[in-house]
Amino acid sequence: MAERLVTRPERNALERLEAFVAQARYDCAAFGTNLEWDKADWDVTTHCPRPVSKAAQKAVLYFTTHANGEAKSIDGRVAMAEPFASFIKALIRRKQDSRPQGDGPLSRIINAARDLHDQLGDRGHDPVRLTHADFAAAVVAVQKRSSPTTAYRLGCSLQTIADTIDRHGLSASRLNWRNPLKRQTNALSRISKHANDARESKLPTSDVLDELARLSHLVTEPSDVVCMSVIKLLHCAPWRIGEVLALHADCEVVEQKVDENGPVFDQDGKPVMRYGLRYWKEKSSDSDVKWIPTVMVDVARSAIADIRRHTEPARELARWLEEHPGRACLPGPDLGPWQTYTKAEVAEMFGMGPCAKSGRQWLMLRGIDATGRNVRISRLDLEQALLNEVVKVADDRRGMKLSEHLLLAHLNFHHSCKATNPCLLSLTRDQHLADFLGGRVSTRGRTLSIFEKFESPPQQDGSAMGMTSHQFRHWLNTLAQAGGLDQALVARWSGRDDIQQNSEYDHLTGLEIAERFRGMMDEGKIQGALADLHDRKEPADRASFRDSVLATAHVTDIGLCDLDWISSTCPEFQACETCEFCLVEKGNEDGKLRTEQRLADNRWLLERVQAEVDDDTIGASNHLNAIQQSIDGCERILAVHQDPDIPDGTLVQPTTASPRHFYGPGLEDTV
Structure with a gap:
């Protein structure tokens, strides 16, 4: 095959690309100075911390292709080819260096870049040889594999890549490419297919709401009571689920109502009080109070009381751990670090019953030698094993201590099979609520939803009962719109800074x-x-x-x-x-x-x-x-x-x- 001649514009673009990558690799501080550049997976959890309510606490950027792109780790994924991989890594690091943000928008850029990577397969995956047609083909591929809303966002990410190439002169000729996809919105259309699909997917059905009301009187297991109490709070105000799960244990606010004329009193001269819950906005981390409508105050009060009752033992353990740093709490008398336990005693302490086999398995998974019939485990080794797991939930960017979380629980409190461990702590996360409302199928089996546990009948259309926690937010916003509530009040009640975002939650x-x-x-x-x-x-x-x-x-x-x-x-x-x-x-x-x-x-x-x-x-x-x-x-x-x-x-x-x-x-x- 004849050798391809490289034009002068391409040579200039290649030189600029090398400088672009070198500056990002050696001069940027984003993600730390010890970043392992050549790896296809960057663990950026320290620099892009996840909210404590999220089930996935690790933030990892995968510079890989679409092949096996759903894998939960780098195993099975296919790394992007060079020099395209270095170009995307440089773009991501420079973007984070100029404007730090969470891993979500960065992952979206990488996701969009994968389609460009596929287009360059016959050109050595050289980003300098990207053309306007490659971006057009990439956006078509995006549309085929994504919903209209996601496709628009990925199109915006493709435009970010194109703008970066043009701004730094990283191609032989300017691309001047713009995202051709239109933003999908409910702001104007009420009769379009998108509006109808959004209404059906984002609003709960009356069958599900009625069934939840019935089941709220039937749940008795502590885990179900806590989850149902969270659902009650979602009925009281348009929360984001992360805002509820991050509530402070002392979140209730009661104060006298005030209007334009000053403090409000009733006909008997008594102060008129209002009730709210102090929370942190998930998207800004600012503190605010979510005021509860009068008719729902009793529901909110009882929900908070039920959660506190079932989670107080976990907070007691957290307070003990905070008062005794470097120690782990074990039941029974403390006879010093060389106090020993049998495998059966370990199993019983950790909620697994007096089963030596369960105790041995727990110890071996944590690197503690438990072989032999009469082996005894020291208190020092047990406490160290527990401490290694306690620190996983101890970090909170809002500054809350572990003992101050309302939705704190013992480990495996919400697990359908594993025994609850009274010596370890965990937080109620969004996945627990997702399982509670919709169930889940994984390689380990099926987690039943609350509807499946109580064998709820199917809905009128024949589909199984189920919903998502975010549907409550859409539902309450739509009810507020139907009642004619002022748009500024709708935004304030929803914890929304931009009033124009109200339209996305209005499904009338x-x-x-x-x-x-x-x-x-x-x-x-x-x-x-x-x-x-x-x-x-x-x-x-x-x-x-x-x-x-x-x-x-x-x-x-x-x-x-x-x-x-x-x-x-x-x-x-x-x-x-x-x-x-x-x-x-x-x-x-x-x-x-x-x-x-x-x-x-x-x-x-x-x-x-x-x-x-x-x-x-x-x-x-x-x-x-x-x-x-x-x-x-x-x-x-x-x-x-x-x-x-x-x-x-x-x-x-x-x-x-x-x-x-x-x-x-x-x-x-x-x-």
């Missing part, structure tokens, strides 16, 4: 939104021509009027729409500001900002179309009139948001007769 259907509108119209919380016509009807006819004109509804980017798409198509597609079916939610910041952007864009267009009109361009006058109508519509909508006499949350239907005015000085500078 068009019919449910319309039902909310009908209730608001009945309560006089809608203004406009439609509301005026409703109020002129006889009281007996108003309900049927609401049902007919508000059969369904959906969300737009600037407000809401009450057009019945089932019976007719949209007459003003993408021109909501001039449509008679448009409803504006006063005080909705997201809709207000998007309307401001539309207004600024149309004013920019108006100047340019006016120039075309002055030049007598054919059709320019019609275009000018359409833009002016859009500007008028945007100004009417913004006038609604400005009006101090309209309460926030009111739905207003602007018309051509509605007031409009300039939305204040400096708009062009703020948009």
Whole structure:
């Protein structure tokens, strides 16, 4: 085969790639100075600590191909070929050096890079020879193996790789590649396949909720009681599961309610109290209080009490360990380090019953010689073996001592087969709740869910009972949206810093939104021509009027729409500001900002179309009139948001007769 000639742009790119890798390998501090660069698996747990609630406590970056990519260790995986592997390692380390983050986003970049690695198989896996077509092929491969949401995120990771190559000149020519996949969101569509799939996968069914309510009165085993108590807390507020599992043992907060007029008192002059649970936000680690709705306070109190009752023995052990550093707690009298035990006594101390075989197996797995019939094990060796396992759960980046965790338990407390060891500790983790709600099949057998333990009947569609802990968060957010709770309150209640993320947890259907509108119209919380016509009807006819004109509804980017798409198509597609079916939610910041952007864009267009009109361009006058109508519509909508006499949350239907005015000085500078 003829030797391939390397062009000057390629040689230059190769030199820059070598410098790029060398700088990351020898000059970056990310992941520590003792990082084993040549290994295909980087253990970055120390630098990317996992939340204590996560079952997998080790954070490992695998620079491997898709082959056997689900393996839980490096065994069986296939390492990426050089020089591509070094390029990705350098990218990851430099990215972590400039902006430290968890291992999740970094693993996602490696996952996306695997498809590029496959594309370079016929070119020596040389990243310098990557082309725009390779990224296009990689994104197609991503779509085939991933859900739409995951594919979008992996597409963003591919764009990160392409941007890095262009920024540092690591290819023979610029790639200028952008992620072609659109972000999957529930913010606007209520009738798309994605919205329907999200609704079905992220919301619990009424059958499961009813069955959980029944089983909550039947569970008696301590492990089931603790897990069911966590489920009760998930009913009380929209938690992330890690936030519940990381609660402090002294998390309850009771204080007097305060409103804009000061402290609140009831009719008898007694202070009105509110109840909440102090927690740490999982995504920011900031402390906050999750206030519990009044109707759920008793449920939350009883759940906390049940958890405390079953976990207090574990906290007592943790306090003893903290008061006696370097020691492990063994039952019975302490006769010194040379006190000895038989294998049967060891087994009984660790909850396995007086079985010498079980004791021998436990000791041998920990490197303690237990061969021989009459062998005796020293207390010193036993304590050292226990100490080696205690430190695995002692680290908490929030600064909590082990004894301060609410969901602390003895080792194997939640295990379906192994005996609970009263001398060792563990934390209740997300996998325990996942097993409790959905069961699990592994190489060791099947872990039964609570529904399987009690032989719950199948759901109405014939599927087995089961759900995930995160579905409670979606469910409560959707209920809050259905009840018309202010968006800022929904975000605060959910522990969410970005109010725009509310839409991802809002799974109301068009019919449910319309039902909310009908209730608001009945309560006089809608203004406009439609509301005026409703109020002129006889009281007996108003309900049927609401049902007919508000059969369904959906969300737009600037407000809401009450057009019945089932019976007719949209007459003003993408021109909501001039449509008679448009409803504006006063005080909705997201809709207000998007309307401001539309207004600024149309004013920019108006100047340019006016120039075309002055030049007598054919059709320019019609275009000018359409833009002016859009500007008028945007100004009417913004006038609604400005009006101090309209309460926030009111739905207003602007018309051509509605007031409009300039939305204040400096708009062009703020948009």
